[in-house]
Amino acid sequence: MSKIEIKTANEFKEFCETLRASEGYKDPIAFGIARVDKGQLDQDKILQASYAAVSFKENFLSAAAIIWALSEDGISVDFNGSEFVAEFSQRAAKKAWKLLGVFKDEMQTHKNVEVVYNVKHALEEQKNVGKFRVVFIFEDTKPLSVEVVYLKLYLLSLQKAPLRSLVLDGAFGVLPNVAWDANSKPIELEWLRQNEVNLKMNGEYPTIVSVDKFPRYLSHIIPCDNTRILDSAKVRMGALISAGTTVMPGAAYVNFNAGTTGSVMIEGRVSSSVVVGEGSDIGGGASILGVLSGTNGNPVSIGKNCLLGANSVTGIPLGDKCIVDAGIAVLEGTKVYISKEERGKLALINPEFKFEKEIYKGLELSGVSGLHFRQNSQTGQITASASKRAIKLNEALH
Amino acid sequence: MSKIEIKTANEFKEFCETLRASEGYKDPIAFGIARVDKGQLDQDKILQASYAAVSFKENFLSAAAIIWALSEDGISVDFNGSEFVAEFSQRAAKKAWKLLGVFKDEMQTHKNVEVVYNVKHALEEQKNVGKFRVVFIFEDTKPLSVEVVYLKLYLLSLQKAPLRSLVLDGAFGVLPNVAWDANSKPIELEWLRQNEVNLKMNGEYPTIVSVDKFPRYLSHIIPCDNTRILDSAKVRMGALISAGTTVMPGAAYVNFNAGTTGSVMIEGRVSSSVVVGEGSDIGGGASILGVLSGTNGNPVSIGKNCLLGANSVTGIPLGDKCIVDAGIAVLEGTKVYISKEERGKLALINPEFKFEKEIYKGLELSGVSGLHFRQNSQTGQITASASKRAIKLNEALH
Amino acid sequence: MSKIEIKTANEFKEFCETLRASEGYKDPIAFGIARVDKGQLDQDKILQASYAAVSFKENFLSAAAIIWALSEDGISVDFNGSEFVAEFSQRAAKKAWKLLGVFKDEMQTHKNVEVVYNVKHALEEQKNVGKFRVVFIFEDTKPLSVEVVYLKLYLLSLQKAPLRSLVLDGAFGVLPNVAWDANSKPIELEWLRQNEVNLKMNGEYPTIVSVDKFPRYLSHIIPCDNTRILDSAKVRMGALISAGTTVMPGAAYVNFNAGTTGSVMIEGRVSSSVVVGEGSDIGGGASILGVLSGTNGNPVSIGKNCLLGANSVTGIPLGDKCIVDAGIAVLEGTKVYISKEERGKLALINPEFKFEKEIYKGLELSGVSGLHFRQNSQTGQITASASKRAIKLNEALH
Structure with missing residues (x-):
């Protein structure tokens, strides 16, 4: 495990450019760190991914920093797939902060820095462990994961990528159909079914605002x-x-x-x-x-x-x-x-x-x-x- | 008050068939146990009825078990009316469980059993006392109670009875017009009026999502x-x-x-x-x-x-x-x-x-x-x- | 500061009529006391005003009582402007109650009395300090404040003033565009932006139900x-x-x-x-x-x-x-x-x-x-x- 110390923006730049120049490395088309909602029954199922910052053909140094942080956490990014999704753990967040922390006074303009800062803090609480994903798109083909579908939806809604310019074929197949409650949280329909009697008889059945694959x-x-x-x-x-x-x-x-x-x-x-x-x-x-x-x-x-x-x-x-x-x-x-x-x-x-x-x-x-x-x-x-x-x-x- | 002990599905069946064969007994067309929401001002007014299981031309033995439990609670069902609604008390729930409890390992497939089990537990808490109703329809005529209108709406929505096949004439007259809050709870409009000043001046006026006789x-x-x-x-x-x-x-x-x-x-x-x-x-x-x-x-x-x-x-x-x-x-x-x-x-x-x-x-x-x-x-x-x-x-x- | 004591409805009437007859005094066309929601970032910005009672060409004595209470609180109403808005403090509320309290047994029919009573009580809690405004309209011209726009909207919705009869020109300019959450509370969009990363990464981003200048x-x-x-x-x-x-x-x-x-x-x-x-x-x-x-x-x-x-x-x-x-x-x-x-x-x-x-x-x-x-x-x-x-x-x- 490498021991590095980054103290200036220049050192950050140099370090990340070296990473980008390494063999097999590829800049992502888009990336972001998402907080995910998981299935109530199936904890491996992602129901929703919320991004506070997404990058599209930009912020390549930050991407490199995050990829390095993942490698320090034992996760090696596969640059050959069209997309790559991995858990963003507290260890990875800390490592990323070693690089990105150099911009800690400019967080309002460096949203990725602010995200890593907040994720690192959130992960100090047990309830947030396992809630974060780092998501890369290397090729704009059919999305294979919920996280990537959401990333593309963000790119469209935030006008980062023009309407109709991203491949969304198969998105309907990837997204699970869920019940959305009054707090915008997704709930598996099967979980509702299994708990219907208990919830209703105790007056605790949640208010369901919509049932859809897409959030609002x-x-x-x-x-x-x-x-x-x-x-x-x-x-x-x-x-x-x-x-x-x-x-x-x-x-x-x-x-x-x-x-x-x-x-x-x-x-x-x-x-x-x-x-x-x-x-x-x-x-x-x-x-x-x-x-x-x-x-x-x-x-x-x-x-x-x-x-x-x-x-x-x-x-x-x-x-x-x-x-x-x-x-x-x-x-x-x-x-x-x-x-x-x-x-x-x-x-x-x-x-x-x-x-x-x-x-x-x-x-x-x-x-x-x-x-x-x-x-x-x-x-x-x-x-x-x-x-x-x-x-x-x-x-x-x- | 009879003292019975039911230990097997066969004993349950025998006991209930005997009840069904008794003079004056009639199988209900439909039945269910509902948790009700009552008026804030008029506690005798039912504003909503929530069912976790409804039966339509089926589960006649469970119906008989519940009717027996009512009789043990001092409530004798009138088989001659088109509908019958009664409070389902803790005593009735316990009695019903004496019969239905024999299926306690098969609750997922016997929803009425699961309902009775959950109601029995819920009634151990004071706040739930008086919240349950058992509802029977003996003849499909104009509904006379909120509970029966809801039971019919459930039969339609759950595809138990075909659309247009049930008599709903007069349902608009039976259902009270209420304000529905963000938690899907019905509130009497008159209660809102009486409490408007206090609620608004304390910043506690509820969010009203709709005003209607029907829920969503x-x-x-x-x-x-x-x-x-x-x-x-x-x-x-x-x-x-x-x-x-x-x-x-x-x-x-x-x-x-x-x-x-x-x-x-x-x-x-x-x-x-x-x-x-x-x-x-x-x-x-x-x-x-x-x-x-x-x-x-x-x-x-x-x-x-x-x-x-x-x-x-x-x-x-x-x-x-x-x-x-x-x-x-x-x-x-x-x-x-x-x-x-x-x-x-x-x-x-x-x-x-x-x-x-x-x-x-x-x-x-x-x-x-x-x-x-x-x-x-x-x-x-x-x-x-x-x-x-x-x-x-x-x-x-x- | 005057020392008065009002013990009967007649004394109240006499006192208020004297105020109305004083030089420069003018009856308001409309008035009310509102609880306001302020900006999260800009506490001087009013986002919403909630009234529990509004008066239109009526209740002139109550208006005089409130205007007197304001003067006792050091606020002198400007009768020459088209509208006048001022904070309604605990001191003003107590003063107003000295006059209006004479009707404390008839609050259900004297809504303004009930409002003052409730505001006086609410202001005993620190969290409610600064939340109230008294609002007068002296001339029906372009509204200049959020509070007056809301007062006019209330007059229309409550059928106190006929549709199309009030001047609402410029209302769009006066009302801020805000995000409304699931509890009908207005949130500044800029506050959401500044807190987006933190809120989203901690799973605390609020549910936004609409973005509009008008409430529902x-x-x-x-x-x-x-x-x-x-x-x-x-x-x-x-x-x-x-x-x-x-x-x-x-x-x-x-x-x-x-x-x-x-x-x-x-x-x-x-x-x-x-x-x-x-x-x-x-x-x-x-x-x-x-x-x-x-x-x-x-x-x-x-x-x-x-x-x-x-x-x-x-x-x-x-x-x-x-x-x-x-x-x-x-x-x-x-x-x-x-x-x-x-x-x-x-x-x-x-x-x-x-x-x-x-x-x-x-x-x-x-x-x-x-x-x-x-x-x-x-x-x-x-x-x-x-x-x-x-x-x-x-x-x-x-």
Whole structure:
């Protein structure tokens, strides 16, 4: 076991760079230290992983320090797998602190340092032993562990990795389906079953708030100051709720790997894989279809400053400043009439698009900007025209 | 007071069969032992009843054992009423245990035995005295007590009795309207009023999560492992959420005496009395009308493998493999055009149905399979054609 | 410091009338004593104010008594500002009690007396010191403090002031955006950020239920006995939920400064500024547009006994007994055909309205009674006819 002493940031840097240069070493794409919740019946089963800091293509020296600390604890990281997860013990935490402790006065800006500091302290209490995991991703392939799925969800929700950019295939298979209690703690359904009689007859049956594989976004993520989520049930962990976005409690919903790239008003459904651009307004009950339902796998992006009217349905990607009128459904197969005059106006907005006919299928209009979809209330015809209305979110609300 | 000693399952059986054969004795249709929550002001008012086991047309020997235990406690069951509710005291619990205790090593499979065992223990603590009720239903008529309404809701939610099969008329009148706190405990509204000043000024006003006559499904029922309910507010007690069903948190809702018969994706409203068949997908914001709103009392069943598109409205029963396109409303009075060609195809799927005309009212198409309801986006005409699309729930989600 | 002794209600009245008659004195429009929640980081920042009693154009003598008590505590109320907020200390509470204590046997009917009594007692405990504010509104202009915004929200929710009657401009700017925990306590987002690592690594991160400037209605208001709100997330503080109203948990939502004037079934969205009349039924997913989205600032009122069908959208004010069919959108610009025959029938119901043409814009039909909006399912035409259907909420539900 090596005996080292690190006293300055420079010594830290030198030491860690040496580690990084060693044979077989590989920088992780992402890493973090998580506190985990384990199964009540099966203590080897991880039900949830909570991170206070995650790194994505950054903090490679801290990663090296942690990897060294693991080796000092007898754990050698396998750099060849796509991911590596190990217990982060008190011994490892102490070793890591020998290196990272050099930054102890800068913890607010070095979150990994603060994490190691807090974990080291927490591990002085018996109840916290066995609760921590260090998690590395070396290759972005199908996640194999609960800890890695959570790490990826954090990367998406914290806008470290763009929406749709991470491989989440198989995540549903990896995550256990659990009951979440009023304190956001996961409980195995089988444990509830085995203890139902005792709990109920003693008046101690827990309040179950949801049953799902995913936790809620607000159980893990702190939104920006000007961001509002009126009901925590409405946003799944792994969603991206950018600064300035408001999620109302009516029919709204934002799934994982979906969200907003700026200030957006959400009163409708933002399905998995949907990305909504800054300044757009998703009206009450408006539905944006996800890849899992009716879009043939084409993820839908909504451009900037669009307005999706109340109870409208959008199944195609939209460019900027589009309007879908209340109650209208614009799907891939929806036939849309555009008059010659309107085609002229739209051609100016979309110089790259060839407007050559009267009737378009919805899918053909994917990504076109400035479209205003309407239904003629006297003939029932769905039409598109050039959108005149400038869509502004009411400033007073933000 | 009789002195008996039961040492074997056979002796138990013999003893209970004798009881059942006694004059005037009647097997209950359903029974259970509940822990009750009482009014804060009116201790005689039952606000909620929690069962850990309920029996429906089964466990007649256990029922007899409990009825005998009551008689030993001085309570004689009235077999002539439609229901019978009595306090289950420590004395009754001990007496019942004299009989049921013979199964003490098989409690996991004999839930009623486990219940009596736990109640007996709970009653050793003063705080639990007066908290238990034994509840029998002898005839399925209008429920007269809170305990019986809850027993019926359990029978529905646990799939012991089919949806719509139990008499719930008058249940709204029997159940008190209460405030439910964050621990799923019911509080009388009048108690809140009387204590508002004191509670608020001391910072002790409770968090009220809902005000309703019904509790939430997840406060009483443990779903199957592959079942998901992302927001407990979305499912009322008395709903049936079959294995494999997912209830999303957007606009979804499942009322009591409504639900699914298999794996179903629910992102819309399943109103009271609606039954949805296995493999169907209720899209975001889709509404299925209940008997209380616009269906003239005909409860709506949705067949297997149907797809109700986002924001569609369905007010008629559908057969299997039907599709209602996004945003379309198909009500009893909606006129639907079916072309000759499509009628030919549909006749093959529905040999018993006479397709003899071009225009049908929605109601006339009740229960027909393979219909695909659309609105022509150029003429506004609502049409039905033969559904080509095979509706499969994405397997990756389950 | 004056030395007074009040022994009878008459003495109290005389004393307070003298105060009211003093030069420069002005009766407040509204007042109340609130318990406040302060910032975790910034103790000068008020995050929430809870009132157990609020007065609106009433209880002027109690107001005078409290103003006198403040002056005895060295605080002189500024009658010239639009509002006045001051700490209500133990000294002030004791002084106020010297006057109001004369009613100590009638506290249930004199809520302000009960409040002062409870505050006086609470302030005997150190933890409650600094927690109380006395709040006066002298002029109904833009609120300048969190305490006054809350006071106005209470006046609306308690039906003391009519919806839309109070000035709330700038309220969004005054209220801080905070995280609300499972006990309805507000937490500064910045405090969460600063403590995230420590809280998460020790398993003590709080459950966050919403992030919003507004609290939930049910955290402050006790509904009437026959009123139901199935999900507290669905109603923002400042909404008016009149006796007999039911708010379902599907797509429903009631914003602040919006609500019902009687028994109403709400399964859709009641946006800010919308008022729904007694006996109306807002169907599942129905949207009523608010002034902030698409109504050009004309607040929408829905008359009595109207039915808004499932997934309908209404952007114009409706008279009584109107029906908007399921899935239909009636906006200001929607063209609506009314046949000559139907115009005749409607003219009888609306003698003041001139029916002179076939096609009306939605906006032109604002406030007309007895309209039944439909879409012809064979031609796509939106029509209005005289509503035949009497809309009754199912009595069994109430």
